[in-house]
Amino acid sequence: MHSYSYPITVKAVWWDDSSRRVCWINTLKLPFEEEVVCSNDPVRIAKAIIEMEVRGAPAIGVIAALAVAAYASKLAGENAANIQEKLHEAIDLLWRTRPTAYNLFWALERMRRKIASASGLNPRELADALVEEALRILNEDIEANIKIGEYGAELVREGATILTHCNAGALATSAFGTAEAVIRVAWYKGKKIKVIATETRPLLQGARLTVWELMKEGIPVTLITDNMAGYVIRRGLVDLVVVGADRITREGFVVNKIGTYMIALAAKRNNIPFYVAAPTSTIDLNSSIRDVIIEERNPMEVKTVMGRLITLENVNALNYAFDITDPDLVTAIITEKGVVYPPFEENLKKLFER
Ligand code: MRU
Numbered sequence: 001m002h003s004y005s006y007p008i009t010v011k012a013v014w015w016d017d018s019s020r021r022v023c024w025i026n027t028l029k030l031p032f033e034e035e036v037v038c039s040n041d042p043v044r045i046a047k048a049i050i051e052m053e054v055r056g057a058p059a060i061g062v063i064a065a066l067a068v069a070a071y072a073s074k075l076a077g078e079n080a081a082n083i084q085e086k087l088h089e090a091i092d093l094l095w096r097t098r099p100t101a102y103n104l105f106w107a108l109e110r111m112r113r114k115i116a117s118a119s120g121l122n123p124r125e126l127a128d129a130l131v132e133e134a135l136r137i138l139n140e141d142i143e144a145n146i147k148i149g150e151y152g153a154e155l156v157r158e159g160a161t162i163l164t165h166c167n168a169g170a171l172a173t174s175a176f177g178t179a180e181a182v183i184r185v186a187w188y189k190g191k192k193i194k195v196i197a198t199e200t201r202p203l204l205q206g207a208r209l210t211v212w213e214l215m216k217e218g219i220p221v222t223l224i225t226d227n228m229a230g231y232v233i234r235r236g237l238v239d240l241v242v243v244g245a246d247r248i249t250r251e252g253f254v255v256n257k258i259g260t261y262m263i264a265l266a267a268k269r270n271n272i273p274f275y276v277a278a279p280t281s282t283i284d285l286n287s288s289i290r291d292v293i294i295e296e297r298n299p300m301e302v303k304t305v306m307g308r309l310i311t312l313e314n315v316n317a318l319n320y321a322f323d324i325t326d327p328d329l330v331t332a333i334i335t336e337k338g339v340v341y342p343p344f345e346e347n348l349k350k351l352f353e354r
Pocket of ligand 1: 055056057058101165166167168169172173177178179205243244245246256257258321
């Protein structure tokens with residue numbers, strides 16, 4: 001059992017050791033219903049990632065790793081043949097679920113390496129080794145988030161209003177969040193902050209998830225529509241912006257939820273800091289912005305709100321899930337290893353040498 005220096009009030013994904021399955025909160029049903037789902041079936045878990053029952057870069061990395069561990073446990077229990085081959089097929093399936101967040105590939109690569117290093121083990125021992133590795137990924141994520149919160153809270157002055165976009169909270173990680181870790185630690189330290197949360201169309205992660213998490217903690221939060229962000233910043237209602245990231249490239253480009261770029265532009269124009277909070281598992285020093293795949297999702301998500309049609313069904317709609325924020329719009333990147341300032345290309349590299 002791990003104990004942390006702050007309360008863990010919400011968990012997005014966890015391991016159920018008695019059934020050797022991975023469990024998660026189906027975020028599609030929040031904030032109206034807290035449905036918990038458990039599985040050891042990689043096809044079911046891949047569907048949960050694709051359909052965004054579980055979402056957020058660190059959370060999808062963690063659930064993918066736990067999916068491999070749960071499947072290995074299931075196969076060991078069934079005395080299945082060709083276990084390693086089946087595990088690699090499951091990894092390939094999970095790999096293809098969502099293309100943008102780096103954490104997914106980072107976590108699955110770790111599981112692949114673990115399988116490769118465990119060639120002499122029997123099926124039960126292999127499953128145990130994979131459970132151990134997946135739990136290490138999960139616990140490292142929580143510990144990283146707490147450190148991000150501690151570094152980030154130093155940048156928040158007493159009484160500040162923080163604007164955040166999408167949900168980079170507990171529900172996007174194993175627990176505690178990234179951007180929300182900064183908010184949480186500032187709050188726990190008694191800084192009397194306030195939060196402005198964007199609703200985050202089309203899937204409303206801000207309105208449904210960020211608001212739910214912050215209100216659960218009693219942190220004051222005001223909801224705005226996405227298109228209000230520019231005016232709210234221009235009016236002087238925001239002291240700083242803190243968002244998460246799905247991928248940070250070696251040049252310091254930040255790939256995050258669609259709408260992030262517009263907020264970064266408004267922050268720059270109005271001279272307020274724009275911070276990105278992300279663990280080093282989101283930073284890919286090998287990827288250049290040219291290699292990044294921006295996920296395009298089903299246009300029906302744009303044409304509906306909570307499943308209800310809001311326009312003519314046959315209209316054309318575009319549904320980019322993420323956008324790209326240029327390094328010069330980013331004040332600093334808050335990681336578990338410290339706060340990184342420009343020039344990012346140089347300083348991100350140094351972070352991995354520490
Ligand atoms: O499409 P989503 O909901 O998975 O997108 C989530 C985001 O863009 C988050 O800001 C990002 O993953 C960071 S979460 C700590």
